[in-house]
Structure formats: structure tokens, C-alpha cells
Amino acid sequence: MMTRARSMAAMAWFAAIGLLTWTAPLAAQYGPGAGGRAPYAYQPSPRNEAGRFDYYALVLSWSPTYCASQRDRSDPQCSPRDGRQYAFVLHGLWPQHDRGWPENCRTRERPFVPRETIDRMLDIMPSPKLVIHEYRKHGTCSGLEPNAYYDLSRRLFSKVKIPQRFVRPNADFFVSPDELRQEFLAANPSLKPDSVAVACGRPGGRLREVRICFSREGEPRSCGHNEEPRRLCSQGRMHVPPVRGGEGRSPLPGPRDRRI
Numbered sequence: 001m002m003t004r005a006r007s008m009a010a011m012a013w014f015a016a017i018g019l020l021t022w023t024a025p026l027a028a029q030y031g032p033g034a035g036g037r038a039p040y041a042y043q044p045s046p047r048n049e050a051g052r053f054d055y056y057a058l059v060l061s062w063s064p065t066y067c068a069s070q071r072d073r074s075d076p077q078c079s080p081r082d083g084r085q086y087a088f089v090l091h092g093l094w095p096q097h098d099r100g101w102p103e104n105c106r107t108r109e110r111p112f113v114p115r116e117t118i119d120r121m122l123d124i125m126p127s128p129k130l131v132i133h134e135y136r137k138h139g140t141c142s143g144l145e146p147n148a149y150y151d152l153s154r155r156l157f158s159k160v161k162i163p164q165r166f167v168r169p170n171a172d173f174f175v176s177p178d179e180l181r182q183e184f185l186a187a188n189p190s191l192k193p194d195s196v197a198v199a200c201g202r203p204g205g206r207l208r209e210v211r212i213c214f215s216r217e218g219e220p221r222s223c224g225h226n227e228e229p230r231r232l233c234s235q236g237r238m239h240v241p242p243v244r245g246g247e248g249r250s251p252l253p254g255p256r257d258r259r260i
Helices: 002-030 063-068 115-121 128-137 146-159 177-187
Strands: 055-062 088-096 173-175 196-201 206-214 238-240
Touching: 055 063, 055 146, 063 206, 088 128, 088 146, 088 206, 115 128, 115 146, 128 146, 173 177, 177 196, 177 206
Parallel strands: 206 238
Antiparallel strands: 055 088, 055 206, 173 238, 196 206
């Protein structure tokens, strides 16, 4: 009888330990996740679910670098009929996970961008194709309709002041990624030191883009792993080509700029 009692006590003890080890992960799974998310239990959260992300990256592309790699003369950004000179342009507003990012998220309806929405964005985005592409690939993951997504994009873009020497340079110059980041911070005191990231491209280490990170509510915040500085630009100095139509001519071949 004593042996049986001890056996039953041991079984009860192991059962209690098993219950604790089982319920602890469940509690963690049901707890609030980063950015106010509530992760699913029993399975990892999907990467490409509309409205499920941690922060936004506002992406400002350096237009002269993009155009240096383009052979399509019909691109309005690179051959503007109105003579406009593009410097930093709004590439897009990208929902980001702290590691990785969602893209091409499913929506209830076809991700159609109305013509009037496209037209009103062309003062800060260089082409209709880019406006359509950015909503389909990134905007769908914000959980917002096209008009609301581009209203937010414009609002965040309007918060950022471009440092003076990057407004419309007419000659080449060189700058380090940290110098450029510091110039953005000086021009925008509300930004956090780790909310600005700089990307460059090869060959020649040309300036490609600046990313500025915002919370889901539109406030400056720290960037995630996606904007880790060494991942985006390992160059000590970047070549900054002038705006097209400027006096300077680029002595370096342009990189193959991958628009994402």
C-alpha cells in the first residue's frame, strides 16, 4: 500500500509540473506582442497579414542615383517634360516587422488606387506607376484603404525637413552615412538618433535612400533590425550625384538600383 501511495504521489507531482510547463507558453502566446499585436496561440503569426506590423519606414529615395541606372527615357522621373529636377522623392511608406517585413497582403477588395489619389501624390512621388506599385506591395499591409494610406504618407513626409545641401545640388559631392544622418537629425530635432537610417549602393557607393522610422501612430521611433546601419550601407563615404540638369556630371557608373 505504501509503494502504491508513493507511486500515485509521484504521478501527481509530474502531472503538476507538466501542467505548469504547458500553461506558461500558452500565457506567453496570448499576451500582447510588439506594436500592440496579440500573437496567435499554437502557430507563428503570418508575415503578410494586413494591419499586422510593428512600425513604418518612410523611405526617401535619391532620384539621381535611380535615374543613373535607367535606360528607359520615358520614365517621367528621369526625363521630366516640365523640367522639374528631382532630388529626394517619396519612395513609399513601408510597414515593417522588427525583423523582416510584410508585403503584398491580401485585401477584401482588389487593391485599386483611384486616379484622383494618384494625381494628388505626384508632387512628392515621381510617377503614377510608383504610386500604384507602392500601395499594392506595401500599402495593402498597412490595413488602410488607398486614400487613408496616402494621407498618412503625405502627413509623415511633410514632417521631415530635407537638409539644405540635399535640396537641389547641381554638382557631385561625397558624404559619410553618419554625416548625412546627423544632418537629418539637425534639421529635424524631433527625430530620435536611431530613427534615421541611410542606404547606399554599388558600384561607387552612391547614396540610394534615407529611411525614417515612425510608430503606427505616426510618431518618431527607433528603427528595427531591417534598418541596421551596416546592412544598409557599409561604405565610409557615399557619392551623391547631382540632380539631373545640374552643372556637375557624374564620373562614376550608376548602380543597379532595385526598387522594392
